[in-house]
Amino acid sequence: MKFFIDTANLDEIKEAKKMGILDGVTTNPSLIAKESIYNKNDIYKHYISICNILGKKNSKNVSAEIVSVDYLDMVQEGEEISSLHPKIVVKIPATENGIKTIKYLSKKNIKTNCTLIFSSGQALLAAKSGSYYVSPFLGRLDDISQNGLDLIKEIKTIYSLYRFDTKIIAASIRHPLHIIECAKIGIDAITSPRNIISNLINHPLTKIGLEKFLKDYKKKIRN
Numbered sequence: 001m002k003f004f005i006d007t008a009n010l011d012e013i014k015e016a017k018k019m020g021i022l023d024g025v026t027t028n029p030s031l032i033a034k035e036s037i038y039n040k041n042d043i044y045k046h047y048i049s050i051c052n053i054l055g056k057k058n059s060k061n062v063s064a065e066i067v068s069v070d071y072l073d074m075v076q077e078g079e080e081i082s083s084l085h086p087k088i089v090v091k092i093p094a095t096e097n098g099i100k101t102i103k104y105l106s107k108k109n110i111k112t113n114c115t116l117i118f119s120s121g122q123a124l125l126a127a128k129s130g131s132y133y134v135s136p137f138l139g140r141l142d143d144i145s146q147n148g149l150d151l152i153k154e155i156k157t158i159y160s161l162y163r164f165d166t167k168i169i170a171a172s173i174r175h176p177l178h179i180i181e182c183a184k185i186g187i188d189a190i191t192s193p194r195n196i197i198s199n200l201i202n203h204p205l206t207k208i209g210l211e212k213f214l215k216d217y218k219k220k221i222r223n
């Protein structure tokens with residue numbers, strides 16, 4: 001299971017990388033807007049900095065989202081973003097123009113991540129157009145009382161039946177149980193804020209147990 005961190009913050013990415021389990025980074029325009037970047041050139045430099053933090057391993061990648069909505073602009077922006085660094089995956093919204101753009105870019109062997117997926121139909125078209133990833137938004141569906149996990153299960157079933165290569169990144173993760181539930185059904189990847197990844201490891205009994213082990217040890221053993 002791949003672990004991506006969902007942020008555009010360089011310090012957070014550096015911290016997450018130190019855990020040694022990070023497979024990449026996903027960003028979106030809202031996350032970029034939280035950083036102190038005010039023009040396109042600086043945004044592009046920021047993406048390159050994120051890629052450089054991840055190091056040389058080819059398996060790690062960075063999803064960078066386009067903000068155009070018209071087909072030709074989407075294609076142009078997608079090619080531009082993809083040329084910034086070999087680690088870049090072009091994130092494209094699940095719209096009709098998005099599907100056309102994914103098809104165009106995938107024919108040119110440019111990796112894409114079809115985002116804002118809220119239905120199996122969208123995921124099906126994303127896979128048919130050759131998207132490398134799809135990002136169904138678990139939490140945002142839960143937020144409106146629809147079961148996000150049911151959608152992810154349905155996409156996984158459809159992809160298995162037709163042997164689509166498109167990989168599922170469960171996005172919009174709200175808590176550690178979302179990650180566990182995705183792991184139980186064999187989802188390819190999750191993307192999550194750093195604190196939720198950290199919460200997977202924290203357990204009160206581990207903390208209490210460790211304190212006791214160290215106390216007992218120090219009582220008897222010197223050096």
Ligand code: G3P
Nearest residue numbers: 006027028140171172173
């Ligand atoms: O990056 C896409 C997705 O993970 C956004 O999550 O928390 O804004 O719903 P959220």
